[in-house]
Amino acid sequence: MIAKPINNRAWFFVLPVLGFVLFSSIVPTMTVVNYSVQDTMGANNFFWNGDQWFRDLLNPTTAIGQRFNDALFRTLAFSLTCLLVEIPLGIAVALCAPRKGWAVGPALVVVALPMLIPWNVVGTIWQIFTREDIGLFGAALTGLGLPYNVTQEAISAWTTIVVMDVWHWTPLVVLLSYAGLRAIPDAYYQAARIDGASRWAVFSKIELPKLQKVLVIAVLLRFMQTFMIYTEPFVVTGGGPGSATTFLSIDLDKIALGQVDLGNAAAMSLVYYLITLTVCYVFFTIMTQLERRRDV
Amino acid sequence: MRNDALPRVLFAAYVLVLMLPIYWLIKMSLQSNTDIMSGLTLYPRHPSFEKYIAIFNDPTWVHGFGVSLSYVAINTAISVAVALPAAYAFNRYHFLGDKHLFFWLLTNLMAPAAVFAMPFFQLYYAVGLFDTVWAVALAHCLFNVPLAVWILEGFVGGVPREIDETAAIDGYSFPRFFIRIFLPLIANGIGVTAFFCFMFSWVEQLLATTLTSSHALPFAAVMTRAYSVAGMDWSLLAAAGVLTMIPGAVVIWFVRNHIAKGFALGRV
DSSP: OOOOOBOGGGHHHHHHHHHHHHHHHHHHHHHHHHHHTEEEOSTTOEEEOTTHHHHHHHOTTSHHHHHHHHHHHHHHHHHHHHHHHHHHHHHHHHHHSOOSSTTHHHHHHHHHGGGGSOHHHHHHHHHHHTOTTTOHHHHHHHHTTOOOOTTTOHHHHHHHHHHHHHHHHHHHHHHHHHHHHHTSOHHHHHHHHHTTOOHHHHIIIIIHHHHHHHHHHHHHHHHHHHHTOOHHHHHHTTTOSTTTTOOHHHHHHIIIIISOOHHHHHHHHHHHHHHHHHHHHHHHHHHHHHHHHHHO | OOOSHHHHHHHHHHHHHHHHHHHHHHHHHTSOHHHHHTOOOSSOSSOOOHHHHHHHTOHHHHHHHHHHHHHHHHHHHHHHHHHHHHHHHHHHOBOTTHHHHHHHHHHGGGSOHHHHHHHHHHHHHHTTOTTSHHHHHHHHHHHHHHHHHHHHHHHHHTSOHHHHHHHHHTTOOHHHHIIIIIHHHTHHHHHHHHHHHHHHHHHOOHHHHHTOSSTTOOHHHHGGGGEETTEEOHHHHHHHHHHHHHHHHHHHHHHHHHHHHOOGGGOO
C-alpha cells in the first residue's frame, strides 16, 4: 500500500462538515461546561463553584456520588448484556439470511423495520406488548406461571428493556454483517472448498476477519446507543420500579429537569461523556492496531 | 455438503419473532378501544380502518407527517452533501490533525440528547430558528454528519486511487472528476449513507419535540394527543404508530440493492 500524500489543502474539503457540526455542538457543550463550574441561587444569578460538583460526584460517600455510581453500574451492565446478545445473534442471522433470489429484498425490509420506528413509538409498542391483560408477551409469560410484572418487579422490568433493545437493534448488526459478508469475493469460498475446509473454519478464518471492519462500527454504535439509552425505557418503565431501570441518561434528566439541579447535572453529563469517550477511544485504537498488524 | 434448509428455517423463525410486536401494533390499530381493553385476542374481531381515516382527515396529523418528512429530507441532503468531500479528504490525504479531527467527529455521536436538549433549545431560540423544520434538520446534523463521514470513508477506500490518477492524466478537472466519475463509483455508498441518515433522523424524537412547538410539530409529537383526560386512545396511537413505519419501509425498499451489494469496506 502506498502512503497517502500529505496535503493540507484537504482541510477545505472538511470545512463544511466542521461548520455544520460545530454550529450544533460548541454552544451546547460550552453551556454544559459553564453550568458544571457554577452554582446558582436562582433568578439567573450564577457564581463560581470551582470543581466542587465534580468532587461530590466522584465521591461515593455523598448522596449524588452514590446515585451516580449506581446508575453508572446499571448502564454498564445494560450495555454489556445488550452487546453480548446482539452481536453474536446479529452475525448468526446475517449468515442465515438469503443471499440471492426474490427473497433478498423483502427479507432486508422486514429485518430493518424495527429500526425505522420512532423511539417513543417503540416504547409504546412494548408498553402494550408486555401488559399481562392485553399484550401477547406479558400474557404468554404470565400464562407460563412466571411472576412477570413490569411495573412491580425489577427483574421483569430489566428483562423487558433488554429484550426490547435486542428486538430493536439486532437488525443493525444484521444489516452491517450482511453487507460485510456480501463484500467477500466468491474466490475465497471456492478456495476453502478446494481445501476441504469445515464450515467452522470458513467462518473463523474467512468470514469473521473480513467482518472485522463492519463489526467495529456495529460494536461502537451499539455501545454508544445502549450507553445513552433514554426514550424507550422512559416510556416503558419510567426508570422503575424503584430505580431498577434508571440508566444514566434518565437519571440525568431527572436531576436536570426534574430537580433543576443544573450544577450536578452538568458535572454528571461531562463525566458521563468522558467515560463514553474513553471506552470508545480504547476500543477504536485496539481494533485499528489489530487490523494493521493483520495486514502486515 | 452444506445443508441449505436449516439456515432458512432459522432465518424465518427470527423474522417471525421480529414481526410479532409489529403485528400486535397493526392488530390494535384495526380494533376499537373497547375491543382492545376487553381482553386478549390474537386477531381483530371487527377490523375497521376508522382510526386511519380519522388521521387522514385531521389536518394536524397530516401537517405533522409533512413536517417530519421535510426535516428528515433536508437533514439527509445536507449530511450526504457535506460528508462526501470530507470522506474523500480523510481517505485520500494526510493533513494536519486528520486523525484527531476524525475522532472528534465521532465523539459527537456520543453526546446524550437528553443532556443537550436544554442548551439546544436556547441556541435555536437565540438564532431565531426555533419551531421551524430547519432547527430540527440542523440539530440532527450533530450526529448524522459524523456518521455519514464515517460510513462514506469506507466506501471511498473501496475505490482504487489509480482511478483518481488516471482521470487527472486524462485531463479531467477535479470537480468534473468528482461528479462525473467518482460519485457514480460510490453510488452504493451514497445509498447506504442516505438510508442511515434518514433512519436516525426519522426515529429521533427528543430533540425534534424540544425544538418545535406548534408550527413545526413533528408527527410523533402529535401522537401525544392520544393521551387525553378520557384515558389512552390505544387504537389511535397504534394506527399512528403503523403510519410512522411506512416511510422507512419505502426508503429501505429503494436502497435494498445498495445494501445487498455490500459496504465496499473490505478493501480486499
